[in-house]
Amino acid sequence: IDISRVVKGCPSDADVAEIGEALRTFGFFNVVNHGISDEIIARFEAAMTRLFELPDTEKAKLARTATNSRGYAANEFTKQTRDLKELYDYGHVPERSRPLDDPANRVMDGYNQVPADDPDFAAAISAYYDACGEVCAKLLGCCARALGLEPTALDDFFRHHTSFLRLNKYPALSAAATRYENVREDLDRVRTDRDDAETRLDELSGLRLGVNRHFDAGALTLLLQDERVKALQTNFNAHRDGPPHWIDVDPVPGGLTVNCGDMLQVLSNDEFKAPEHRVLASNPGHVRYSCPFFYNPSYDAEIRPLLLRNNNNQEGGGGGPLYTPFKYGYFRRRRFEGDFEDEGKPEIQISHFRTDAPLLVGK
Ligand SMILES: O=C(O)CCC(=O)C(=O)O
Ligand SMILES: [Fe+2]
Secondary structure, rough: EEEEHOOOOOOOHHHHHHHHHHHHHEEEEEEOOOOHHHHHHHHHHHHHHHHHOOHHHHOOEEEEOOOOOOOEEOOOOOOOOOOEEEEEEEEOOOOOOOOOOOOOOOEEEEEEEEEOOOOOOHHHHHHHHHHHHHHHHHHHHHHHHHOOEEEEEEEHHHOOOOOEEEEEEEOOOOOOOOOOOOOOOOOOOOOOOOOOOOOHHOOOOOEEEEEEEEEEOOEEEEEEEEOOOOOOOEEOOOOOOOOOOEEEEEOOOOOOOEEEEHHHHHHOOOOOOOOOEEEEEOOOOOEEEEEEEOOOOOOOOEOOOOOOOOOOOOOOOOOOOOOOEEEEEHHHHHHHHHHHOOOOOOOOOHHEOOOOOOOOOOO
């Protein structure tokens, strides 16, 4: 989708219809003419490359911890399976004039940690972060219109948006081929007992995924994909009857990939559905970089369906809200707790807030 008019602030009805259609069907679409300059992207990509090339001892100094969800990690879990990647998370900074670790910038999910000897890093990453935030804010207006709401109807939820930018590096594998050409079956659980968090990523053996199947927790994700390595897939049947049907979500040159997240699904009362997706391991010998920007509501935003219609009620009885209200900050904290679990506590899901969910008694 060409979003040149969207980012200039004057989307046409046809632009809105196209975005709405994409969010109702696949939940994924590629955008071109997004307005983020080549300079901003190149400077950001250079900073990312420098970060991942740091020696392990330097990356360890930026490590995420149980009390700071931001920084470097090579042991992320998704759905209780170890991801086959390194990552670095960078989040919002409420007081830009103050140091990154100033108390004012230590928010609920932590504070940013940047490499000590890289003077351009913080500026390069924050310029790209800001540019992503602007594109998402413009897309949000189109989402509201596509739902039949005022263009500004969703803005209040994002007044102090708590978005974060994730840098992913999927390693070039030295192990046997892990390419899943034509593999369409479900690889839900590929972890083996030996794949503990201490094993180097390029030494993990067996059929693996870069990231296991999941839904993004925020409202919109704006993803910069490596144009040379195709690995992202979405399950077309996640919200339909039928077995998992994984289809490729390939990048387009100069474009960005957008997908709907859980929060937009709730706000739209399921009219837009967050797509389930996963990342395959890269071809042996190929590194893949990807950078999702997760456009997230304010922590104190109360997320609830804004539409009262829902299309689940085939009898025409008028539907009603499919979710009970919850604070985004509560959801985010619980999701992060799950990221550190390799077994036991399952990650929180929006399904727990469905009005038709069974009550959890005594759990
Ligand atoms: O690497 C990608 O293309 C997507 C990664 C992803 O889905 C995520 O980090 O949530
Ligand atoms: Fe994702």
